[in-house]
Amino acid sequence: MQVTLKIFRYDPEKDTNGHYETYSMQAEPTDRVLDMLEFVKGTIDGTLSFRRSCAHGICGSDAMLINGSNRLACKTLAQELGNEITVAPIMGLKVIKDLIVDMEPFFNNYKEVLPYFINESPLPEDGKERLQSQEARAVFDDTTKCILCAACTTSCPSFWASDDYFGPAAFVTAHRFIFDSRDEAASERLQIISETSGLARCHTVFNCTMACPREIQITKAIGELKLATITGKVR
Amino acid sequence: MKNKPLPLLKRGLNFEMLMWIFTRLSALGMYVLILTAAVGALVMGARTQMNIADVLRWSFMPNTTHVQSTNIVAIDPWAHAFWKTVASLTLLVATAHGIHGLVVIADDYIIKPLGRNIIRIISILFMLAMISIGLYIIWTS
Incomplete structure (x- = not known):
């Protein structure tokens, strides 16, 4: 198929x-947008800059605004988009060059929610793993x-308006640990994400759920976090 | 296993989240108040003496000024303290709901704590002024 690829450029x-x-x-x-970008970079203009790593939808490097929706370039096929394809950087973060944005504000928000397992209790008697039921998992x-x-x-x-808002990805990570029966820092995390830049500024727009390439039910997860601040139930 | 709910003060249930709950509950409260006024209007004779626009005007704010230009003759039931109370509750709930909504939207664009506090103070003063004027009209008309 003949494709016209319109790419945002900024040097x-x-x-x-x-x-x-x-x-x-x-x-x-069946070519992916990433293949087309590689074609442009390899044969037409070597200065085109974009992030990519695994190219198989796992590393999360190549999220871009493709035909108006956030998608991974490595998972989006030409046949899904038609003959006219427009690629731009993801919005709300400063553009460094072409399709590369400054991810620092995003990762700063991510770090705020304590994105790691916290359990100060002694290990079980066998000294091995902290068991968890399939239901709890x-x-x-x-x-x-x-x-x-x-x-x-x-x-x-809400994130476009100001990047001090934690944003859906930080809430997803908070959810992952808050509802983990083995983790012991649910209270700290809930208090962090319920501040002014937190949960209350989610306006339930559902853009996040539609954009997620992993099909995570993000708005539902944020709703569960809101409910947890009210009921105190994390299990 | 975390079977017990987290303590009340350690679950993030702060002012932001309380207002988040208030916004949801006040929306439901407004439905109840508006439907109460609408049903009350129909019971008091609106079906034959008022048009739909006047019924809605009354429902959203059950004040006698909203029935004076209709075909209602006996205005006394419409001026009952019960309706003044419903109108006052509607005013309080709707104003707080709306003002908080504006503050939340302002928070999207104003990041500095000083700016946010200024907007909050202006909003609260505006809300108190609107409530005062509204209550005066409701209870003196």
């Missing part, structure tokens, strides 16, 4: 504002799937 050393450049190419319907199974691609957070209007 901080040359440009004062970003602009779009258009490239035409032949592509297979299932409670937070969905939120363990997050790959920190930022597709959710950068599709959220």
Whole structure:
């Protein structure tokens, strides 16, 4: 198929504002947007900059605004988009160059929610693992799937307004630990995420849920966190 | 296993979250108050003496000024203290609900604590002024 690929370009050393450049190419319907970007970089313009790593939807490096929706370039096929494809950086974060954005505000918010397992209790008598039932694991199974691609957070209007808002990805991580029966810091995390820049500023827009390439039910998870602050029930 | 609920003061149930709950509950409360006024209007004769626009105007704020230009003759039941109370509750709940909504939206755009506090103070003063004027009208008309 003939594809017209419109890519957002911005070089901080040359440009004062970003602009779009258009490239035409032949592509297979099963080609991914990442393949097309690699084609442009490899054969037309080597200065095109974008993040990519595993190229298989696991590392979360190549989240981009593709035809108006946040998606992973490595998981989005040409046949899903048609002949005209527009690629831009994810929104709400400063553009460093072309499709690369400054992820620091995103990861700063992520760090705020204590994104690691906390359990100060002594290990079980056998000194091995802290056991957990399948039912207890299932409670937070969905939120363990997050790959920190930022597709959710950068599709959220509250985050676009100001990046001091924690954003959906940070809440997903908080959910993953708060509802883990083995973790002991649920209280600290709930108090952190219920501050002014926290849960109350989620306006239940559902953009995050639609953007998530891992199909995590993010708005549902945020709802469960809101409920936990009211009922105090995390298990 | 975490079977026991977290203590009340250690679950993040702060002012932000209390107001979040209030916004949800006050919306439900407004439905109850508005439907009460609508049903009350129909019981008091609105079905044959008022048009739908006047019924809605009454339902959203059950004040006698909203029935004076209708075909209602006996105005006394509409001026009962019960309706003044319903109107006062509607005013209080709706004003607090709306003002808090504006504050939440302002928080999206104003990040500095000083700016947020200024907006909160202005909003609260505005809310108190609207409630005072509204209550004066409800109880003196």
